[in-house]
Amino acid sequence: MALLEIRSLGKSFRGLRAVADASLEVPEGGLVALIGPNGAGKTTIFNMAAGVYAPDEGQILFSGRRIDGLRPDQICAAGIGRTFQIVKPFAGLSVLDNVIVGALRRAPSVPRARELALGILGRLDLAAKKDLPASSLTLPDRKRLEVARALATGPRLLLLDEVMAGLRPTECDQMVEVFRELNRGGLTILLIEHVMRAVMALARQVVVLHHGEIIARGAPAEVVRDPAVLECYLGEDAAI
Amino acid sequence: MSAQRRAAALLALLAAALLALPLVANAYLLSVATLILFFAFSGQAWNVMMGFAGQLSLGHSLYVGLGAYAAAGLFFHFGIGPWAGIWLAIAVCVAAGAAIGFLAFRFGISGVYFALLTIAFAEFTRIGFDHIGWLGGPGGLFIKVEQRQAADLLNLRGPPVMFYYVMLALAAGAFALCAWLLRSRAGYYWQAIRENEEAAQALGINTFRWKMLAVVISAAMTSFSGVFFAFYYNNLFPETIFHISRSIEIILGPIIGGIGTLFGPILGAAVLTILADSITDLLAAVGLEFPGVKQVFYGVVLLLVVMFLPHGIWPALARRLGLDRKS
Amino acid sequence: MAVDLVVNVALAGVLTGLVYGLMALGLSVIFGVVRVVNFAHGEMMTVAMYAAVGLFTAFKLDPFLSVIPVAAAFFVLGYLLQTGLINPFITRPEHSQFMLLVAIAIIVVNGLLMAFGPDARNVQVDYQLESWAAGPILFDKARVYAAGVAILASGALFAFFRYTRTGKAIRACADNYLGAKVVGLDVKHYYALTFGLGSACVAVAGCMLILLVDVTPSLGPSYTLLAFVIVIVGGLGSMGGALLGGVLIGLSEAMAGLFIQPSAKSMFSFALLILVLLFRPQGLMGRRP
Numbered sequence: 001m002a003l004l005e006i007r008s009l010g011k012s013f014r015g016l017r018a019v020a021d022a023s024l025e026v027p028e029g030g031l032v033a034l035i036g037p038n039g040a041g042k043t044t045i046f047n048m049a050a051g052v053y054a055p056d057e058g059q060i061l062f063s064g065r066r067i068d069g070l071r072p073d074q075i076c077a078a079g080i081g082r083t084f085q086i087v088k089p090f091a092g093l094s095v096l097d098n099v100i101v102g103a104l105r106r107a108p109s110v111p112r113a114r115e116l117a118l119g120i121l122g123r124l125d126l127a128a129k130k131d132l133p134a135s136s137l138t139l140p141d142r143k144r145l146e147v148a149r150a151l152a153t154g155p156r157l158l159l160l161d162e163v164m165a166g167l168r169p170t171e172c173d174q175m176v177e178v179f180r181e182l183n184r185g186g187l188t189i190l191l192i193e194h195v196m197r198a199v200m201a202l203a204r205q206v207v208v209l210h211h212g213e214i215i216a217r218g219a220p221a222e223v224v225r226d227p228a229v230l231e232c233y234l235g236e237d238a239a240i
Numbered sequence: 241m242s243a244q245r246r247a248a249a250l251l252a253l254l255a256a257a258l259l260a261l262p263l264v265a266n267a268y269l270l271s272v273a274t275l276i277l278f279f280a281f282s283g284q285a286w287n288v289m290m291g292f293a294g295q296l297s298l299g300h301s302l303y304v305g306l307g308a309y310a311a312a313g314l315f316f317h318f319g320i321g322p323w324a325g326i327w328l329a330i331a332v333c334v335a336a337g338a339a340i341g342f343l344a345f346r347f348g349i350s351g352v353y354f355a356l357l358t359i360a361f362a363e364f365t366r367i368g369f370d371h372i373g374w375l376g377g378p379g380g381l382f383i384k385v386e387q388r389q390a391a392d393l394l395n396l397r398g399p400p401v402m403f404y405y406v407m408l409a410l411a412a413g414a415f416a417l418c419a420w421l422l423r424s425r426a427g428y429y430w431q432a433i434r435e436n437e438e439a440a441q442a443l444g445i446n447t448f449r450w451k452m453l454a455v456v457i458s459a460a461m462t463s464f465s466g467v468f469f470a471f472y473y474n475n476l477f478p479e480t481i482f483h484i485s486r487s488i489e490i491i492l493g494p495i496i497g498g499i500g501t502l503f504g505p506i507l508g509a510a511v512l513t514i515l516a517d518s519i520t521d522l523l524a525a526v527g528l529e530f531p532g533v534k535q536v537f538y539g540v541v542l543l544l545v546v547m548f549l550p551h552g553i554w555p556a557l558a559r560r561l562g563l564d565r566k567s
Numbered sequence: 568m569a570v571d572l573v574v575n576v577a578l579a580g581v582l583t584g585l586v587y588g589l590m591a592l593g594l595s596v597i598f599g600v601v602r603v604v605n606f607a608h609g610e611m612m613t614v615a616m617y618a619a620v621g622l623f624t625a626f627k628l629d630p631f632l633s634v635i636p637v638a639a640a641f642f643v644l645g646y647l648l649q650t651g652l653i654n655p656f657i658t659r660p661e662h663s664q665f666m667l668l669v670a671i672a673i674i675v676v677n678g679l680l681m682a683f684g685p686d687a688r689n690v691q692v693d694y695q696l697e698s699w700a701a702g703p704i705l706f707d708k709a710r711v712y713a714a715g716v717a718i719l720a721s722g723a724l725f726a727f728f729r730y731t732r733t734g735k736a737i738r739a740c741a742d743n744y745l746g747a748k749v750v751g752l753d754v755k756h757y758y759a760l761t762f763g764l765g766s767a768c769v770a771v772a773g774c775m776l777i778l779l780v781d782v783t784p785s786l787g788p789s790y791t792l793l794a795f796v797i798v799i800v801g802g803l804g805s806m807g808g809a810l811l812g813g814v815l816i817g818l819s820e821a822m823a824g825l826f827i828q829p830s831a832k833s834m835f836s837f838a839l840l841i842l843v844l845l846f847r848p849q850g851l852m853g854r855r856p
Contacts, residue, residue, distance in 0.1 A: 050442065076444035084442070090435035101432045104425050105444040153444055296662050346847045352604045352665060356795055357844055363792060363838040370830060484788055488669065489688030495666060532680035532784075546666045547656070 002065055003028040003188050004049070004157055009068075009070045010057035011044055016069035018044045020212045022058070026157070026190050031183050033199045033220075037232060042192045043085065046161055046210070048150045049190075050082045051075035062157070080156030083146040085162045085192075087196060089134040096121065096130040098145055102152030117152055124148045140171045147178070151187075151221065158182070160191040176201045179216075200224075208232070245563060247278050258408055270400050274472075277407040278465065278515045283493035283505030284414040285461035290491075291500030292427065293454035294434030299340075299358030301486035302365055303333045303459045307466025308476050312383055313375050315471075321395045322467050329463040336361075338433025341452045358483060366482030370562050383470065396471040410464055411506070417461075419502055430454055434500075435549040462490075477507070485535075492538055496545045498552025507554050512541065570626050571703035576825045577818060579707065582714040584817020586775045588810035589717040590790065591797035592724065593768030599804040600741040600761045603653055607672035608791030610679075611766060615641065615773025616782040617679060623690040629689060630774045631712065638770040645766025649759040657758075672787065679784040688783035695778060712776035720771045722762065725806055737761055741804075789833070798839040802850025811851060 002025035011019045016199060019041040025033045036040045048055045051072040060068040062078055070078070090098050099117035100110070107113035121127045124144045129137065134145060143163055150158060160179075164172050176198055183189055193199050199220065206223040208216040208233040216223050223229055246515050261273055282304070289295050310332045311325030340361055341522050344354050371377045392398050396406070432440040437447050468474055480486070497508025516534045523533060549556060594608045605611075618637045622628040652671075656664055694708040728734035740747040740757045747754050752814025780786075793816065816836055823832040843850060 071446075072438075072441040073444050073446045076442060084439065086435045088439035090432050090439065092435050093431060097428065097431075101428050101440070101445075102443045104428060110423065110425060110428070149439075149443060204410050296665075343841075343845055347848075349844055349848070351662075353799075353844055353848065355662075355665065356799070356839065358843075359792060359835040360796075360840045364834055364841070367831060367834045367837075371828070483606055488673065530681040531685065532677035535677035536674050536681065537669045539677065541667065542673065543670035546663055546670060547652075 002026055003030070003063060004190065005061040006045065006049070006058070007061070008058040009045060009048060009055050009060065011048060011053065018212050019048075019055075022209070022214050024207050024211070024214065024217065026188060028156075028184070029186060029188055030204055030205065031179075031189045032191070032205045032207060034190065034204035034207050034209060035194070035196075035199060039211075040209040041212040042209050043161060044212075046082070046159055046190075046192055049075075050080065050159055065165050072218055076155070079154075079156040080159060081150035081153050081157070083143075083161055083163055084160040086098070087139075087142045087146045089137070089142055089145055091133070091135040093134055094131050095126055095134055095137065095145055097151045097154055099148050102149040105153040115151075117148075120148050120152050123181075124151075129201050139166055140168075140175075143167070143175070144178075151182070155187070157188045157190065160189060160193075162192055162194060164193060164195040165193075169197065172198055173201075197226075213219075243562060245408070250561070254413075262404055267400060270404055272517055274404045274407050276509050277404070277411045278468065279489065279493045279509035279513065281407065281411040281414050281461060282465045282490045283509055284418055285412070286467065287462065287494045287505050288418065288421070289454050290503070292422070292430040292434065293451055294312065294479050295417040295451060295454065295460070296355045297358045297455075298355045298484070298487050298491070299360070299362035300458075300462055300490045301484065302336060302358070302362040303474075304466040304469060304486060304490075305362075305460035305478070305482040306332045306336055307371070307463030308470040308481055309369065309381070309466075310463075311404060311452050311467040312381055312470040312476055315383060315395075316381060317374075320473055323394065326464065327465050327468075329467050330460050333459040333463035333466075334456050337455045338452065341455035344390055345448050345451050345558065359487075362482055362484065362487060366478050369478035369482065376476065380475050382476075383474045385474045386530065394397060401498065403468075410468065414461060415502060415506070421457075422502065425448070425504035426453065431500075439532050458470060475532065485500070489538075492542060494552075496541060498553060498554035501552070501554050504552050504554040507557070511539065511553065515541070573825065574703075575705050576821050578704065579710060580821025581814050582707070582710040582817075583779055583813040583821070585714040585717040585810065586772055586779070586813070587793065587797060587817050588801075588813020589720055589768055589775070590772035590792045591770070591801065591813050592721055592806055592809040593765035594794045595798045595801070595803065595806060595809040596724070597762055597765035598748040598798065600737055601649065601653070601662045603649075603762075604668065605765070606791060607667060607675060607787075608769065608794045609792070610672045610675040610787035611641070611769045612773045612776070612790050612794075613679060613782060613787040614675060615785065616777045616780075617683060617688070618770075619774045619777045620688045620690055620782065629692060630715065630778055634716070634771050634774045636747055637774055638767040641766040641770035644763075646759045646763035648766075649762035650755070653762070654755050654758060661832040664730065673748065676784050676787045677766040679787075683784065684782060685785075687783050690777055692778070705760075709778045716771065716775055720768065721806070721810055724768065727764075728806070733757075733760070775845040792851040793833075793836065796836045798850075799848070800839055800843050800850055802852040805850070805852040808850055808852030 004026040006022060007026050009019055009022045022041070022045060034045065036042055047053055048068065049060055051070050054069040058068070059066055062080060065078070067075055067078055096117055099120055102111045103113035103116040104110070107116050109123065118127070118130070121130055124147060126141065126144055126148060129141065137145060147163065164175060167175065172195060175181065179189060179202055191202070203220055206218065206220050207214055208223060208229050215228045215232060216226045262270060262279040265273065265397070270377055286297065286300050289297050307329035311322050312326040314320040314328060315322065346356055349357055369375065393402065395555060429440070429445050432445060433447050433450060441447055469481070492512055493508035494505040495508065496512060497506065498504030514536050519537050520534055525530065545552065580681050583777045590612055594605055595681060597603060597605050598655055615637055619630045619633045622633045623630065652667065653664065656667060675799045694712070697708045699708065715780040728738060736752055737757045737760065744754060797812035798809055800815065801808030801810070819839070823835040
């Protein structure tokens with residue numbers, strides 16, 4: 001049984017079809033990337049999985065249990081963590097406090113949460129900056145903080161929304177390493193990504209979305225050669 | 241001396257000074273001090289909602305009034321003392337706060353619209369109480385003033401000194417409660433909600449429930465202000481106690497002192513009351529007595545603080561005193 | 568209850584409501600474009616009323632004539648207020664701007680108290696006591712004139728926004744701040760212009776209202792709240808909504824005063840505000856925010 005199952009998901013916004021009959025599975029321990037041109041519906045699927053909206057059609061199952069229509073905090077309680085495309089740090093709090101908020105999800109007390117938080121900051125190489133205000137961090141560090149905070153809640157599945165956007169190639173490679181290590185440790189990851197460098201390096205399976213529908217899925221190397229995929233990214237002539 | 245030691249030392253000094261004040265102060269000074277503590281306490285209570293959870297309430301006079309009338313009504317009609325009356329006051333305020341919170345949060349009302357909602361409820365109640373004859377109506381509710389030399393703590397009848405210590409105890413209690421809350425799970429969750437509600441939800445925080453908690457705690461605390469007000473001034477008029485000026489007086493302290501901080505409300509209340517009284521005295525000495533001077537002064541201070549010290553006086557002061565350390 | 572009494576009261580309510588509507592229109596324009604919650608709106612109206620009183624006392628100037636200098640003065644003051652005090656703080660969090668105007672409101676109300684004292688002031692002109700009769704229905708002259716001016720002023724404002732270049736530029740700034748800047752519009756200037764226009768509306772409304780109501784300093788906060796109730800009920804960003812809301816509130820206040828109790832009439836307005844905020848926050852004619 002896959003950890004996350006999306007079955008025939010559909011969503012429209014005021015008559016505009018954002019997602020149509022999308023189905024995909026993320027196996028336990030898997031590393032799946034969701035790609036596609038802008039406006040393809042990737043973030044909409046994410047937001048439905050994260051509880052931001054309920055789907056119009058279809059179901060989402062996590063560990064066999066239906067989670068579509070639940071609130072975001074209930075989704076987190078079920079074991080799914082997420083980051084945001086535009087990072088949302090708690091600007092007025094310190095880096096450590098930011099992560100403590102996440103850690104309180106599974107720690108019974110503040111001191112225990114603090115311990116957990118310190119551990120996670122260490123793994124993400126932010127320990128030295130723990131007392132700095134979150135607003136003073138650079139973009140790559142803010143992204144790390146966002147990941148650290150989500151990790152602190154102890155998720156089984158992590159949803160990463162365009163986490164590589166705006167990062168330089170070296171920073172991108174560093175993040176890729178972090179996720180590889182987390183995945184080796186047992187964390188399942190589903191990511192939306194435009195930066196192909198990260199997708200090719202990280203994903204074991206790639207799903208391609210176009211106009212709200214899934215048009216291809218498979219290993220990275222296969223998908224990039226798929227004519228349908230080439231057509232949707234580069235236009236009709238490219239497929240030839 | 242480390243920042244924490246320094247803070248503890250200053251706190252101890254302040255506590256000692258406040259405890260010893262009645263020994264050196266005359267009646268006027270004592271009443272000013274009592275007023276400062278009253279606003280420090282009320283400001284602290286309001287701060288829980290705004291400074292911690294980020295919900296701007298401009299209708300806190302509602303809770304002061306409800307608390308006051310609940311306790312005063314019980315005393316006036318049934319002779320029930322304030323220590324029993326406080327329970328009704330708390331219950332009524334909690335119900336009112338819960339109702340407002342529920343309506344606002346369920347329907348997604350926030351920011352300025354939330355502030356307007358709180359104003360509307362306070363105004364609605366103000367006019368409503370004018371029509372409750374049983375509680376005195378527009379003519380007011382009066383509690384018998386008995387000049388007792390001995391302090392009757394049970395019925396809160398006694399000399400001004402008694403009221404001073406009662407208010408001091410309340411203010412100290414509020415301070416301790418807020419300090420504890422800030423460091424607890426509630427404090428972290430509230431600040432997270434205040435900073436970014438969406439992100440907080442993604443971290444598993446049931447923001448509705450925690451916002452409700454902030455509103456309810458704030459309302460319950462403010463009910464104490466109301467009960468004190470009733471037994472200290474011994475008269476209640478809907479027109480004054482529910483008036484929007486009362487709400488604004490309550491928030492001036494925390495805004496000027498520093499929203500979301502522990503010392504902000506106290507500092508703000510002290511600065512404002514002392515300065516305001518000094519100005520009115522000064523003008524009176526020169527022969528200029530105008531109704532409304534004090535309020536104009538409040539307005540000007542508020543304007544200056546919002547423009548130049550948006551985080552309030554306390555954060556800047558704390559830095560100067562070498563007390564600032566994220567705790 | 569006699570039908571003609573009800574009709575007369577209703578009529579008076581509608582006419583007064585049109586003046587309220589003009590006041591609310593000023594707020595709607597300011598809030599709709601500059602996105603500033605003008606908590607000092609009612610206080611500005613009160614100042615306008617006192618200005619009319621002052622001009623009448625000093626020069627025997629009829630409020631209908633005072634409208635011109637007072638509105639002009641308010642336009643300038645509004646422009647300066649926005650430029651000097653509010654524009655620099657546009658990037659601050661919402662509640663900061665709100666508190667700024669709260670501070671101004673406090674200063675204005677109590678300044679008026681200091682200057683004029685708490686007693687009520689008014690103007691006395693002959694036509695306040697005259698009315699036209701159409702059978703049992705009475706049209707108070709003062710009320711009709713005031714409502715007429717309110718309609719004219721609203722119409723002028725509407726035409727300004729619809730047909731003039733500046734008006735369209737302002738609407739552009741309201742719709743899309745960044746976009747407006749990108750095409751080279753001096754947004755801050757247009758914001759100030761809008762605040763000036765909104766203030767001028769308030770000035771006109773104030774000069775009209777002094778014919779119908781006595782003024783005291785404490786009217787300020789009540790009118791601020793009334794303006795917000797009207798704008799929210801009528802719908803944010805809708806000029807027609809402001810007028811419609813004004814008429815509705817004027818009417819309901821008059822009816823509540825007649826059937827329930829005069830002192831309870833504002834309770835009705837607040838109850839309406841609460842209901843609208845909860846169930847239809849975009850108001851009767853507004854767009855969903």
